[in-house]
Amino acid sequence: MSAKKRIAVIPGDGIGKEVIPQAIKVIEAVGAAVDFTSFDWGADRYLADKVTVPPDGFATLARDFDAILVGAFGDPRVVSNIHAKEILLGMRTKMDLYANVRPVRLLDASLCPLKNIEPKDLDFVVIRENTEGVYGDLGGVFKQGTPDEVAIQEDINTRKGVERIIRYAFDYCASNKKLDGSPRKRVLMCDKSNAMTHAGGLWQRTFQAVAAEYKQIETQHMYVDALCMQMVRDPRSFDVIVTNNMFGDIITDLAAGLQGGLGMAASGNLRPGHASMFEPVHGSAPPIAGKNIANPFGAILTAAMMLSQLALDAEAEKIEAAVLEAVRQKKTTSDIGGALGTREAGDCIAKKVAS
Numbered sequence: 587m588s589a590k591k592r593i594a595v596i597p598g599d600g601i602g603k604e605v606i607p608q609a610i611k612v613i614e615a616v617g618a619a620v621d622f623t624s625f626d627w628g629a630d631r632y633l634a635d636k637v638t639v640p641p642d643g644f645a646t647l648a649r650d651f652d653a654i655l656v657g658a659f660g661d662p663r664v665v666s667n668i669h670a671k672e673i674l675l676g677m678r679t680k681m682d683l684y685a686n687v688r689p690v691r692l693l694d695a696s697l698c699p700l701k702n703i704e705p706k707d708l709d710f711v712v713i714r715e716n717t718e719g720v721y722g723d724l725g726g727v728f729k730q731g732t733p734d735e736v737a738i739q740e741d742i743n744t745r746k747g748v749e750r751i752i753r754y755a756f757d758y759c760a761s762n763k764k765l766d767g768s769p770r771k772r773v774l775m776c777d778k779s780n781a782m783t784h785a786g787g788l789w790q791r792t793f794q795a796v797a798a799e800y801k802q803i804e805t806q807h808m809y810v811d812a813l814c815m816q817m818v819r820d821p822r823s824f825d826v827i828v829t830n831n832m833f834g835d836i837i838t839d840l841a842a843g844l845q846g847g848l849g850m851a852a853s854g855n856l857r858p859g860h861a862s863m864f865e866p867v868h869g870s871a872p873p874i875a876g877k878n879i880a881n882p883f884g885a886i887l888t889a890a891m892m893l894s895q896l897a898l899d900a901e902a903e904k905i906e907a908a909v910l911e912a913v914r915q916k917k918t919t920s921d922i923g924g925a926l927g928t929r930e931a932g933d934c935i936a937k938k939v940a941s
């Protein structure tokens with residue numbers, strides 16, 4: 587059997603099809619021992635044959651691959667967005683990729699819209715529950731199209747789901763260091779338990795129970811609205827944040843804004859011990875797709891995160907260092923102040939990691 591790690595690649599739609607080839611180019615240039623297999627899941631395939639995910643698709647990914655590298659899904663031609671929902675949310679829920687991990691790091695002070703924030707000030711991680719909450723699509727519409735129409739969107743919170751994501755956050759805090767080498771110290775649980783008392787109560791009780799097992803780790807709690815304010819007033823205090831699916835979705839875009847925008851943000855959808863999925867945080871960005879202007883660094887940093895998860899740490903570190911250098915040299919796409927195209931920015935990182 588090959589010792590190479592097996593990577594399934596699903597570029598998807600829009601700029602996903604532009605940034606993922608840059609990530610692959612960089613992985614190849616750094617010499618990582620991986621094999622790629624491409625999948626054409628996305629809007630084009632759906633429009634051609636109405637298939638979102640082929641039969642056995644998720645089982646194939648889970649069985650035959652060590653990791654999955656994904657671009658983005660969403661295409662104006664598919665108004666229902668059904669393919670995106672079935673592929674992306676399908677992967678997260680059917681493969682039980684319960685921990686969405688979003689590192690928030692500032693590579694260069696010039697990227698942050700806040701005053702006086704240096705790279706050392708912004709180095710936290712958001713751990714988002716990825717399989718439950720309001721994104722489970724449970725609910726219904728009653729008397730649709732009438733003045734009496736009612737829409738119900740259920741918010742699912744299970745003890746098992748809440749406990750395992752909180753435990754993941756504590757384990758992450760205990761076993762990961764900050765970029766400057768100092769240990770991570772604190773887990774902050776973010777909810778809205780003052781208004782959403784039933785789900786919030788479960789999160790509160792579970793947080794306290796799990797925290798008691800990690801006495802060396804400090805704990806903190808914030809309501810999501812207060813946390814948003816604090817994130818833009820002074821993000822220095824954040825370390826590890828754990829929260830539910832929807833709040834995590836929202837605060838990670840806010841956090842992406844602090845680190846230079848959606849083009850700079852990486853994420854992993856993890857299930858320890860199983861094939862995990864890695865994707866840049868941004869969507870398919872239809873207005874800029876096909877123009878060679880999308881920032882590929884989020885996808886490239888996502889590739890580094892994937893390699894690190896596959897224990898290819900030296901290669902991952904080399905890629906991260908190359909992106910950092912390119913940002914400092916302003917060898918970037920225009921969204922973060924440079925003049926390079928998507929392909930040229932990818933070439934630049936590939937050249938740096940190959941040397």
Ligand SMILES: NC(=O)c1ccc[n+]([C@@H]2O[C@H](COP(=O)([O-])OP(=O)(O)OC[C@H]3O[C@@H](n4cnc5c(N)ncnc54)[C@H](O)[C@@H]3O)[C@@H](O)[C@H]2O)c1
Nearest residue numbers: 658659660661848849867868869870871872874880881921
């Ligand atoms: N994980 C995913 O696949 C995912 C995530 C979010 C949105 N979407 C889908 O993407 C489509 C567009 O959604 P949206 O506009 O809300 O979000 P988006 O992330 O595609 O774009 C938001 C803004 O950020 C900019 N942007 C995003 N990525 C960029 C990059 N790499 N370089 C430079 N600029 C970048 C876009 O031009 C746009 O101004 C929708 O169909 C949506 O459902 C998919």
